[in-house]
Amino acid sequence: MEVANLLTKLEKEDLRILMAIEIGMKRSEYVTVSNIKFYSRYKMEETLFRLKKVHKLDLIFRDASKHEIAYTLNSKAYDLLALHTLVEQNIISQLGPLIGKGKESDVYSCMNDDGDIYAAKIYRIGRTSFKNVKKLRDLIGNRGHLSWLYINRLAAKKEYEALEKIYKFKLNTPKPISYNRHIIIMSYLRGKELVYFKTIKSPMKIFNKIIKQLRIIYKKGKMIHGDLGEFNIVLDNKGNFLIIDWLQWVPIDHPNANSLLERDIGNICNYFTKKFKIESNVDEILNSFYKK
Ligand SMILES: Nc1ncnc2c1ncn2[C@@H]1O[C@H](COP(=O)(O)OP(=O)(O)O)[C@@H](O)[C@H]1O
Ligand SMILES: [Mg+2]
Incomplete structure (x- = not known):
C-alpha cells in the first residue's frame, strides 16, 4: 500500500506538523497556518517548510480562499498517523x-x-x-x-x-x-465471506454454532450484532469462521433491540435455508433467546 512507503519518507517533523493539524481539526475542518504553528510549537519558518513538504506529498488539502491560508488532513495523512503510532x-x-x-x-x-x-x-x-x-x-x-x-x-x-x-x-x-x-x-481468518461459498462441509453444524454463539452473546454479553448476514461471517475451508463487523451492535435494552435481533436471526436462517436447505424456525430460535 502506498501509505506504507510514505511512512519511510516522512521525518518526525512532518508527522508533528500533521499532528498539529489533527489537533486543530477538533475545532474546525481547516486549520490556519498560525494555529498549526501554535500547536506544533515550531517557528514559522519550520512550519511553512513542513507544510510545503506534506502538501507536496498529497497529505493535506489547502484552502486559500480566506484571508489566512488553512490546511486540513486528507484520509491518507490520517492513515499515516494511525499506522505510524501502531508501528511505534x-x-x-x-x-x-x-x-x-x-x-x-x-x-x-x-x-x-x-x-x-x-x-x-x-x-x-x-x-x-x-x-x-x-x-x-x-x-x-x-x-x-x-x-x-x-x-x-x-x-x-x-x-x-x-x-x-x-x-x-x-x-x-x-x-x-x-x-x-x-x-x-x-x-485474521484467512477465508472469505459466507456468501461466496457454493458448498460448505457441515452447514448444519456451522448454522447451529452461529445461533448458539449469538445466544451466548445475547444472554451473557447483552449484545445484539445489528448488521448480521452472510456478508459479515468469514469462513475458511476447514469450517473455521468469524462473526465480524460489530460497529452497529446494540445493547439488548435498546428500543430497536427486538427487531434488530429478529432481522439478524432471520438473515442467518434464510440464508442457510436458501443455500444449504437447512430448515429452521425463526420464532423458536428467538424464544430461546428471550427465555430466562
Ligand atoms: N478479522 C477478519 N478476518 C478476515 N477478514 C476480515 C476480517 N475483518 C474484515 N474482513 C474482511 O473485510 C471485509 C470488510 O470488513 P467489515 O468488518 O465487514 O467492514 P464493513 O463495516 O465495511 O462491512 C469483510 O467482508 C471481510 O471480507
Ligand atoms: Mg461488513
Missing part, C-alpha cells in the same frame, strides 16, 4: 494486501515482528458518502462540527470495545489486538 507501539510492523472492502472500511492484512498476521480495519465513513454519517448520529450526538476524522475514530473505538466485550466469551469473533484513531487491529 510495536503492534504491527508491516501492512499487507487489501483483504476486504466493506461498506464503510478497507481491511488489510498486516504483520508484527514475530510474523503474526492480523487484520487491520481502516474506517472510511463519510468522505465519499455522507449518508452513512447520518446513521451514526446516535454515535456522535449533537456535536455541531461533524468531522469525518472524529466519526471514524469513534467508529473504530465503538467496534473495538464491542470486540473486547465479546472476546471474553471465547467465541468465533475476532480477537481485538489494538486500535489507534480509525484503525482496528484484530485476529
